[in-house]
Amino acid sequence: MIYSKINATGSYLPERILSNKDLEKSLDTTDEWIVSRTGIKERHIIGDDETTSDMAYKAALDALKSSTINPSEIDLIIVATTTPDKVFPSTACSVQNKLNIGECPAFDIQAVCSGFIYALSIADKFIKTGAKKNILVIGADAMSRITDYTDRSNAILWGDGAGAVILTATDKPGILSTHIHSEGKYESMLHVPRSNNPSKKDTIEMQGNQVFKMAVNTLDRIVDETLNANNLMKSDIDWLVPHQANIRILEATAKKLEMPMDKVVVTLDKHGNTSAASIPLALDYGVKSGKIKSGETILMEAFGGGFTWGSALIKY
Numbered sequence: 001m002i003y004s005k006i007n008a009t010g011s012y013l014p015e016r017i018l019s020n021k022d023l024e025k026s027l028d029t030t031d032e033w034i035v036s037r038t039g040i041k042e043r044h045i046i047g048d049d050e051t052t053s054d055m056a057y058k059a060a061l062d063a064l065k066s067s068t069i070n071p072s073e074i075d076l077i078i079v080a081t082t083t084p085d086k087v088f089p090s091t092a093c094s095v096q097n098k099l100n101i102g103e104c105p106a107f108d109i110q111a112v113c114s115g116f117i118y119a120l121s122i123a124d125k126f127i128k129t130g131a132k133k134n135i136l137v138i139g140a141d142a143m144s145r146i147t148d149y150t151d152r153s154n155a156i157l158w159g160d161g162a163g164a165v166i167l168t169a170t171d172k173p174g175i176l177s178t179h180i181h182s183e184g185k186y187e188s189m190l191h192v193p194r195s196n197n198p199s200k201k202d203t204i205e206m207q208g209n210q211v212f213k214m215a216v217n218t219l220d221r222i223v224d225e226t227l228n229a230n231n232l233m234k235s236d237i238d239w240l241v242p243h244q245a246n247i248r249i250l251e252a253t254a255k256k257l258e259m260p261m262d263k264v265v266v267t268l269d270k271h272g273n274t275s276a277a278s279i280p281l282a283l284d285y286g287v288k289s290g291k292i293k294s295g296e297t298i299l300m301e302a303f304g305g306g307f308t309w310g311s312a313l314i315k316y
């Protein structure tokens with residue numbers, strides 16, 4: 001049996017930091033409100049001359065540096081993003097070009113904040129079927145480019161960055177299972193409608209309160225689905241590496257897992273919600289800070305626009 005395993009992780013965060021105090025200057029909000037309602041203190045913002053593929057490329061370089069493989073051995077590139085550089089070609093093709101990787105398939109996945117879980121799920125299947133051996137999976141988003149900085153309920157949430165993993169074929173699990181879902185009837189609760197007006201920036205519109213409730217209930221269900229699929233108990237999970245949307249959502253999932261918050265990897269305070277980048281950024285932080293160790297069982301879960309949601313259970 002072939003399994004996929006995370007060979008290496010990497011990340012990149014743009015230099016510029018936008019703190020809650022900075023937001024206080026232009027919005028009717030306070031650091032105290034933002035921290036107490038979301039857990040976010042600051043977020044990174046992409047440079048004016050930077051692109052999503054620049055961030056994805058740097059995260060990929062970081063992962064390659066700590067991996068056992070050469071770029072020439074990558075045989076598939078998948079980038080999860082909602083903020084691609086161009087309408088086409090895909091951000092994955094731009095990353096392929098920047099990394100100087102020769103011919104291999106490369107494509108983007110669009111599942112908003114669940115994008116990384118979707119990409120990981122697809123990559124895992126390519127490896128399990130024997131079709132590919134070393135896959136670069138990246139989550140990268142420049143959410144600031146689609147944020148309305150006059151909308152206080154929205155602007156406080158988002159940040160920019162990229163995280164990457166290299167998945168490699170192995171004979172021992174690795175990725176134990178992945179689960180992905182979507183339900184399009186909720187599309188207008190969290191979306192970026194197209195205005196078709198070139199002078200207007202298309203920005204995120206969100207019914208925050210309803211999204212919050214749906215996220216908590218849905219993540220509750222996906223925890224059960226993932227544990228049942230693997231015949232595991234809550235106590236078998238060593239780490240929760242969740243999509244970083246709101247500390248109260250993370251706390252609700254930890255409670256469901258009967259897990260103390262010190263077993264939850266939290267980067268939300270420093271990164272905000274970086275959409276598809278948030279899980280690989282948190283994973284890289286968990287690994288490089290020495291929290292997550294080889295052989296431990298990690299549950300990753302995400303919820304986002306669509307609605308889309310998903311999970312991955314991993315033996316690191």
Ligand SMILES: CC(C)(COP(=O)(O)OP(=O)(O)OC[C@H]1O[C@@H](n2cnc3c(N)ncnc32)[C@H](O)[C@@H]1OP(=O)(O)O)[C@@H](O)C(=O)NCCC(=O)NCCS
Pocket residue numbers: 028029030033034037038113152153154156206208209210211212215245246273303304305
């Ligand atoms: C957006 C979010 C932080 C708002 O928090 P909330 O507790 O639901 O707050 P509400 O929207 O109910 O608003 C409560 C009050 O705070 C106000 N408020 C909203 N944003 C504010 C801000 N940045 N600063 C101060 N007050 C704010 C509202 O106007 C409202 O005031 P009112 O009672 O006078 O009308 C929260 O709903 C959330 O995180 N939702 C999930 C969003 C998410 O994760 N989306 C991505 C999924 S991937």
